[in-house]
Amino acid sequence: MYLLKYCILRNFREKTYPIIVTSNKNTISSDQVSVCPGCDLLLSKIQPTAHHTVVCPRCGYRLHRTKKNSIQTTLALAVTGLLLYLPANFYPLLTFDVMGTDATSSVFASTLSMFDQGQNLVGFIVVLTGFIFPLMTLSLLFWVSFGLLLGWKAGWIANFLRWYQHLTEWAMTDVYMIGIFITIIKMGHMAKIEYNIGFFCFLGLVMTTIAAQTAVDSNLFWKLIEGDRDDPEEKKIFLIDPGVLTGKEAGLVLCHTCHKTMPVTELAMEADPLCPRCGESMHQRKQESINRSWALVITAAILSVPANVLPIMEVEYFGNPDASTIMDGIIYFFQEGSYGIGAVILTASILVPMFKISGMILILLSIRFKWTAWLRHKSLMFRFIEFIGRWSMLDIFVIALLCTLVQFGYLSTISAAPAAFYFTGVVLCTMFAAISFDPRLLWDTVTTDSSSKETLHATP
Template sequence: MPTHTVACPDCDLLLAFSASLARHTLRCPRCGGTVHRRVDTSVDTALAFSITGLLLYLPAMLFPLMTLETLGMSDSGSVLDTLVGFYDNRYYFVAFIVLVSAVAFPLILLSLVFTVTMFARSGRYPAFLTRLLRLYVFLEEWAMIEIFLLGIMITTMKMRHTAEIHFDPGFYCFLALVLTTMAIATVLDRERLWALLSRPGTALSVPSPAADAESPGRTALQTGLVLCHVCRQLEKRSPVAGPIHCRRCGATIHDRKPDSIAHTWALVLTSTLLLIPANVLPIMQVEFLGVPENSTILDGIMYFFKDGSYLIGLIILTASVFVPVFKIIGLIILLLTAQTSNTGFLRSKTMLYRFITFIGRWSMLDIFVIALLVVLVDFGFLTSIHAAPAATYFCIVVTSTMLAAKTFDARLLWDNRQPAANEAIPPIPTAKEAS
């Protein structure tokens, strides 16, 4: 059975991978990172979903999501209106983040999947496709329509006592768009596409690590290799320890993310400092009969608890308070581990890193809820809602903690760990074990 070598993206361990394992999802035996993800669907399925998504996109963005009625007055709004709301309130940064995460990136991602899968289906692979697929990998986590959908649900829960709520056609299109986008993320076989887009002769032939019994558990770095974090191809390290370009996808790759620790600390400290104004200052202002009343993040959460909606209160408390604080503390633990050469609990710490990367985006929830309230609750003198300064601070906290997780290089945690000569490295899983 032909084997080739792959490296774990989280701890850099080299592993043997044979074609017979392709039908299984493979995890790294050392840190648990996903080395290979099993996808059973064809490129056609992803193409079909991307066409569906593109057809749904305009109605989902432009049609009104819902209508609120109170005392004979009614107000409705679309997804696009929500960023206009922030823009009119002069919250330009928040408007920009809502624009990219809920409006622009979802469209770009759908178009990228459509183009790449369309070409792949026709059997033609022009060189620019690698750039498009690279862009998809880069933008994927910054598109957040599923979080926006949760925001819509929470907004309806919040307004259900004050107004009568009707869902409009835009909501159903948006719901379908979210489901389609989630389906694409599941069925898109990235490894297969990268393999299809590979130019002949660009893959490096690396002897299987299992054959090298003298050095069990060696990392790519120790073997003079470096993993491309975009397309997962192994390349030879630069002889002068500088960056190189991946021959398959063209990404710039470094042995380790450059200045990872300094950049992550800077972003973590920024988030920690801004977490104070984000929680102390009001995040929105509710005007009732001309009397403005300020509301902080915690006031918003207390509202749901007093109302008896404990689940919703708990969801917002988790997304807005627990997640940012947890991320900051978690990243500090990871930074200190990488800096002090501490080698305890490395597997758990790598799991912590993956969890931080996964949950980060969900903190945007409160921003989307406010975006919707600003647009939907505008009944003139009776009552209206405006964004307040903490919205900007909170938005910066969310983006900087997300960037901090991105700039941190989990492989640094493992670099300090020199395996002892007699240490047994877990064997490379076979197809049977992996299933």
């Protein structure tokens, strides 16, 4: 098993960087070094001990964590998840009983409910994130781990692992599960709730999906895939200048997806070079990263106005229609004394989108004006923005569930309102803004500055 550990040789403070050990005469082979995906710092690779978490000394990016029996565990969990998938999605989830009238829904039916409300775009996103992508991620994990376990040497394994890496954050069964809990608490005092078999299967599906994703040791998976088609040409020796600190300065390109490091000279021959390991197109930095991120963040900021001002949900109670905005829903919970649930919705629907938009603006401005202070904190903030992005879909899932479960005719009916469309737009734009952004650009503001480079050379 091939694993990584990085030499961290000097204490780190912003602007004084760790020194990287290179072999004699400054020659080093491309498989002896690696580059941090978070800040492009050049790092040397050595054989690690087991149970080791490797973190970049400059930006704090988690480079590697050793996992035991990764392939077997992933395979077992993916199989369990796939077995639970159909009952979890198609069996009845919950039954609501109001004054003798009851309504039942399955996860699948609730994902389709937005189409019945005429909210086609929202419905499409809910079906993809709540139903289709979770199935795809589990299936991809199954085939990748099954193929690697049997030692298959097929090119599709690399493609499947690549697609899996892109899809994980879009498979939102865990967010959906929290949505189910909120729905239960929201309706608890109005209706008698019965838990059906689908509920327990879905809970099992969510837990196995999270466990399967955690079990994946992507470094190991990629190494095994590469080992299948080992190319001696890739082990070329090339020169590194002793003052070199970043991968870019060393003439190295890092694949955004599988984190393979390659000399740029080997890629320069092609117009649109592809990663030899995973097939993703390779660039020194993500292309048009800043412009795309700006465009998406500004769009998200504009969309968040109608998302918060317009009603997101319409409740008809004994024939009286009542439209409520996101904020109305939160105030309702606080007035009812459900402070915990009110705080969860406040965080997911208001605070998280605000934090994502303002955080991205701050990061983009610091690149624009070369603000080099607090770089490590800004990197950490960006990783947090990436992590929390998907959790804002919570409110949309709750509405999708309520739309199917609260259909009691004259008694009470809940339907989606226009803000659901704008709110989904905000979530999508902020998620894509984080995906388009290349965090290494933050660190380029220091490494391309010649005056600070003098300091780097002077650092012992």
